Amino acid sequence: MDLFLQTLLNGLLQSGIYALVASGLALSVGVVGIVNFAHGEFLMIGAFLAWAASASLGLDPLLSLPVVALAVFGVGALTYRVSIRHVLLAPELNQMLLTFGLGILLQNLALMLLGGNTRTVSTPYQASSLQLGELTVGGPKAVAFAFAVALLAGLYFVLYRTTLGRQMRAVAQNRRGAQLIGINVDRVYLLAFAASCGLAAVAGVLVSVLLFASPTVGLVFALKAFAIIVMAGLGNLTGVLWASVLLGVSEALVQTYVPGGGGWSDAVFFLMIFGTLVLRSFRGSR
């Protein structure tokens, strides 16, 4: 029984970071209408910035987090202005090629500048752990989860309780309608895309604490984020939360109960995309 509860807890903790990455992606897909294949690379930038701040200034990643978030928010805004904005009306294939190319560009820039090694960050709470009755939680995991929850709470507060958030949801639900009531759609796109990149970077900072920074560290998180937003329904911002928990917990269950589960758990999200698409097609055909 304890093992089962421990597994559920591990899954829940993992889902915090998934939700962070996926909610950013959901913003760019849902609000801007751009499937950003470079999303994982913005995560990677965040991870490297946190590593750099830690290695050169001795700054704890969680302290550099606000600065990293702002910096990558700026990079995202610039990316929107320079590239994304010009393909909004282009065919989807062109949009995908653009963001895919952007991802490759960023990945290889990182490889050129920093090499392919993984860079780890050391923190004082690295080896610590929390004891909750019979359950144990690693220090970095607990800290990352707490940050993820706080950031998500902030994001959903903005989306559902502020004028800007309402504008974003309005644009996501009906572009034409939003335009005609006077919402500056271009400005909303810019802010949503920049916020999407900022969220990825914040997740990257947490990943640098949990794992490491490397040029390809974002890939697997981006893929899982895609699985999550497919499960949630494209553009469904609240669905992202439960889909993240579902993925995190399923992975943890596979890790614990499937023999050789460590290897299989990374296949779970493929299965989930597959399952969702099959289910949707049945529902659609009726």
Place this chain on the structure above:
Amino acid sequence: MSDSRQPNVSQAGQHRAGQELVIEHLAAGYGKVQVLWDVNVRVGPGEFVAMIGANGAGKTTTLRAVSGVVKPTGGHIRLGGHDITRAAPSEVVALGLGHVPEGRELFAMMSVRENLELGAAMRPAARAAQQHTLEQVYTLFPRLQERSKQLAGTLSGGEQQMVAVGRALMGLPSVLVVDEPSLGLSPLMTQTVFEALKAVNAEGVSVLLVEQNVGLSLRLAHRAYVLENGQVVKEGTGEALLADPGVRAAYLAL
């Protein structure tokens, strides 16, 4: 009879200064397809003007050009004293235009109330008066108050049309353009929506109405224009056009 067709701006406290909307030699289209060739329309302050014409005559495109969604290739559009020919939709709304679009274009996953409140969100003056305007809209459409918490996407077509009109009114427009409000509505519902437009106009708001329901709109409007193939081919008072043999034959099947 003719009295009821005069602009009525006298109701104390309700008066909103309607602005003038002038469309001169407007040309516009989509890509290489030119839809409008030479459209000239004037809506005086507080006036109710209808624009009628067959499918594809360019009625919707004219309204979209006014809103800034379609960029004109020629001509001029003025709202009050401002040239809005090349203005962005958000700028046009800021200057006092309200647009009730074809197909309503509501925020389907938001409640009726949220839809209405968003209508006021983009103009500081409208935001300040939001509570008061909301009550006015609820008075105009009591049904919306009953449904205020319901998601807009789950409403009937007529109720959605009420939300679309209400949402535009929440922005305190001085000129309201309305695109095919009767589309897909029952005759009774059409009557309700048209009554509401008449009441809005009576408060001083200038109205430009595009309709396929020619009889009803000509009876309601002070003046009307007939659009054919992207050009204005006839204009006159509603009465005069109702009596016009050409209009009767082409649009009223009489």
